[in-house]
Amino acid sequence: MAKLQKSIEKKNNLVQATIELVNNNGFHATPISKIAKMANVSPATIYLYFESKQDLVNKVYLEVKEAFTAYAFATYTEDMSVVEGFEIIWKRIANFKLKECKQALFLAQCDNTPIIDEASREEGIKHLQPLLDLWERGQDKGIIKPVSNYLLYAYTISPLAFLMLTQQRGQFKIEEKHIEQAYQAAWDSIKL
Amino acid sequence: MAKLQKSIEKKNNLVQATIELVNNNGFHATPISKIAKMANVSPATIYLYFESKQDLVNKVYLEVKEAFTAYAFATYTEDMSVVEGFEIIWKRIANFKLKECKQALFLAQCDNTPIIDEASREEGIKHLQPLLDLWERGQDKGIIKPVSNYLLYAYTISPLAFLMLTQQRGQFKIEEKHIEQAYQAAWDSIKL
Amino acid sequence: MAKLQKSIEKKNNLVQATIELVNNNGFHATPISKIAKMANVSPATIYLYFESKQDLVNKVYLEVKEAFTAYAFATYTEDMSVVEGFEIIWKRIANFKLKECKQALFLAQCDNTPIIDEASREEGIKHLQPLLDLWERGQDKGIIKPVSNYLLYAYTISPLAFLMLTQQRGQFKIEEKHIEQAYQAAWDSIKL
Amino acid sequence: MAKLQKSIEKKNNLVQATIELVNNNGFHATPISKIAKMANVSPATIYLYFESKQDLVNKVYLEVKEAFTAYAFATYTEDMSVVEGFEIIWKRIANFKLKECKQALFLAQCDNTPIIDEASREEGIKHLQPLLDLWERGQDKGIIKPVSNYLLYAYTISPLAFLMLTQQRGQFKIEEKHIEQAYQAAWDSIKL
DNA sequence: CATGAATGAGGTTTCATTCAT
DNA sequence: AATGAATGAAACCTCATTCAT
Structure with a gap:
């Protein structure tokens, strides 16, 4: 239960970070690494929540x-x-x-x-x-x-x-x- | 004279290729190399006509x-x-x-x-x-x-x-x- | 722990390779790719240890x-x-x-x-x-x-x-x- | 005679430009194109006076x-x-x-x-x-x-x-x- | 579940050199 | 003799993705 909550929080952070960065820099200047950094998460973690960058967006x-x-x-x-x-x-x-x-x-x-x-x-x-x-x-x-x-x-x-x-x-x-x-x-x- | 004419043609080709590829694939999926290929030009040649990819676009x-x-x-x-x-x-x-x-x-x-x-x-x-x-x-x-x-x-x-x-x-x-x-x-x- | 040790070893390899190659070929003939090869590392890895070629040297x-x-x-x-x-x-x-x-x-x-x-x-x-x-x-x-x-x-x-x-x-x-x-x-x- | 004189002048310009640029930027940051520009000469012209960049230096x-x-x-x-x-x-x-x-x-x-x-x-x-x-x-x-x-x-x-x-x-x-x-x-x- | 480290593939750009004029 | 245009090769560097832990 606690874990699930935590997961949802991380996923939300990732979503917010993606929106923020794509808005400000454009998709072409929004690498996975920056999204991870802004969401306080390792790049590898993103792939636990999404299949690929394309899937994420x-x-x-x-x-x-x-x-x-x-x-x-x-x-x-x-x-x-x-x-x-x-x-x-x-x-x-x-x-x-x-x-x-x-x-x-x-x-x-x-x-x-x-x-x-x-x-x-x-x-x-x-x-x-x-x-x-x-x-x-x-x-x-x-x-x-x-x-x-x-x-x-x-x-x-x-x-x-x-x-x-x-x-x-x-x-x-x-x-x-x-x-x-x-x-x-x-x-x-x-x-x- | 012939040189200058040729230049304008190449520049136009580059402009057209850029439009075509950005339209179809998006800016994020339009590398210089593809633009060069579509314009029948070496990637290096692009930099004779434009300062950078940003300048080109x-x-x-x-x-x-x-x-x-x-x-x-x-x-x-x-x-x-x-x-x-x-x-x-x-x-x-x-x-x-x-x-x-x-x-x-x-x-x-x-x-x-x-x-x-x-x-x-x-x-x-x-x-x-x-x-x-x-x-x-x-x-x-x-x-x-x-x-x-x-x-x-x-x-x-x-x-x-x-x-x-x-x-x-x-x-x-x-x-x-x-x-x-x-x-x-x-x-x-x-x-x- | 094991990770950190390995890192130090790799960094040392990179330092040694840089010295060796710059000594033998000069800075102008020492591309990152050669340094990487001599240190048994991918060129990309160098950028985990140093910000740029300039920073490395x-x-x-x-x-x-x-x-x-x-x-x-x-x-x-x-x-x-x-x-x-x-x-x-x-x-x-x-x-x-x-x-x-x-x-x-x-x-x-x-x-x-x-x-x-x-x-x-x-x-x-x-x-x-x-x-x-x-x-x-x-x-x-x-x-x-x-x-x-x-x-x-x-x-x-x-x-x-x-x-x-x-x-x-x-x-x-x-x-x-x-x-x-x-x-x-x-x-x-x-x-x- | 006039041509020969002109050639010597150009060659001297090239020598001076090379010294100046290598001094200030180092050999690794001294491309032929910059030497040519500083000597008021086309890059191609350098190859009339020297066999290669190595020969020039x-x-x-x-x-x-x-x-x-x-x-x-x-x-x-x-x-x-x-x-x-x-x-x-x-x-x-x-x-x-x-x-x-x-x-x-x-x-x-x-x-x-x-x-x-x-x-x-x-x-x-x-x-x-x-x-x-x-x-x-x-x-x-x-x-x-x-x-x-x-x-x-x-x-x-x-x-x-x-x-x-x-x-x-x-x-x-x-x-x-x-x-x-x-x-x-x-x-x-x-x-x- | 989570990660830091690692990297192959590929990105943009530069450059020594050649070629057509 | 002289050149501006052109380019293949290669430079530096980034990035999406994987892997060992």
Whole structure:
């Protein structure tokens, strides 16, 4: 029991270290040895928890992706109205992207480069279903434009990644009012 | 004379090879040796054209970024109306992102990871001024929402990168009608 | 425990190999790969013991220099008379230079070329103090010429490096009588 | 004729550049490309004047060695007395070592490391004959100790190389009085 | 379970030399 | 005679991974 706990702690340290280092230096400048050092662990120990460096980054990706979707839908229930539901989900996502910077930044790198297995990438996409269902409801009711989910996602969710990046780079400080403006823009872009 | 010409050709080959390989394998899996091989050149030759691998990728980034902005504003003049001008610029950008996939994909990687020097990144941002001016005109006339440029960019331009990626991954085939829908979404999100 | 011992052995092998190869081929023709081969070690292993090739050669230099001064003063005590003390130190140094050829040869290369860090060079000079003190005593008593330490060193110790080199190159075989002659010359050059 | 002149100038530039760079950086950090740059010449041009890098450094060594011996014996004639002759030769050598620092420094590196061909080294030694003859004369007359030439050289000439090095490194500034002291020490060490 | 030591493979870069002009 | 461009070979060094403990 104690051992298991300890193991979980080490694994978490490894995950955190990976995120931190990939965020700051990029995957190309994140050797296993540095991850081990930051997690206070021997390089060899990493291979007790993960099969390879590729496996490590895949697993970290999936873990973060799951944390993201869990957070996104935590306060949403399917009995909400389309408008209400969209606002709730969108704001949760916005909150995650802009407050959980580290995780969001890590996802941005993984989603825009080939550092993740194709398999892991597909696995990571699966969890968005509630949002897709919501959109379908909205489209059936004539509230949301009858366009592809990809377009809806592109114009409501993906801009948040861009804003997160600009904030991360110190170019743009995002305050409460900007979130409201962003929400309005997102909604305007897909509402009928 | 013949020498100089040959040099330009080799440099172009190197740039193309870099884009191709970074796109397909990621920066972390793109060694100098592979770039050299694809460009039909000795690894040592790369160092006649670029100071280092970092310099190479910086220069490629700037070259592509310049090609992008040149393309974006090629058909725009400042005497156009705000609505007309925005549509023209937006569609040029959309065209570039969705037709010049290789270059767009490369930019997406560079813009979302720390593989580029901070200096080069800042240099690359400079060329968007005409679009920012256009937006200011639109805001002065009460046509465009009075929000930060970053928000305007996030909701009109950045979604195109996302769409390009989905297309590149074979998830979503973008046709003419989607571009029209996307344009509508972009405009709806920022128009007053 | 066994690990630590092994480490010391490997480090010594590396030090010996470096001396051997630099002596025979020169620093410019002593790649890390050859050092590794002679020490029966992978090139990568060298970097577990030393930070860089420069660090390796600096450390070897300091180690040899310390061995040299330790040897030089091993039988000297400050209560000896000036004449007795000088003879004892001088002969120890002569013995070292002419018997521990490898180490002396290595020092000659390091002391006459810029292969050593300035910092390491300064560090290496520090240990001669007892000799300088002895000379000062001799000068106070009117036994030794009142000239700079550099001159005293130049005329008593530095000739031994030259003799070592000639012997090393097979030009001149140094026997006991030559050492006596050399000692006489050294003493004659500085005595009042 | 004009061409030949030009060639000689280029060759001299190459010799000077080699001395300068080997002095400052060491042979191991003196690539052909740097020599070429400092001599305002293409790397390829070097191979019109020398067969290889090794040939270049050999030739430079011999040239400097010849300049040294020519300078050493320029004012000496065999009809001088032993004492007078020795003083004249010694002071010329001292002057060369301490005033023509660059050349002396270069010789020190070549004489203490294996950067020169064995053949070139032997060639370089030949020119000292007049000094050896002088010593023999002195020994025959009972003025100079009956010891090996190597010892005589070690105690009269080789210390000058050490003093030159200390001066070069800024540890010891050699003035006129030190030269007199050094001469006295040299003479004291070998005179009967 | 955990590790420090070790390393083969491969990374980026340099360099002496050649070649086409 | 002179060169800038080109390069194969090799330099230094790093890294993902394994192994003995």
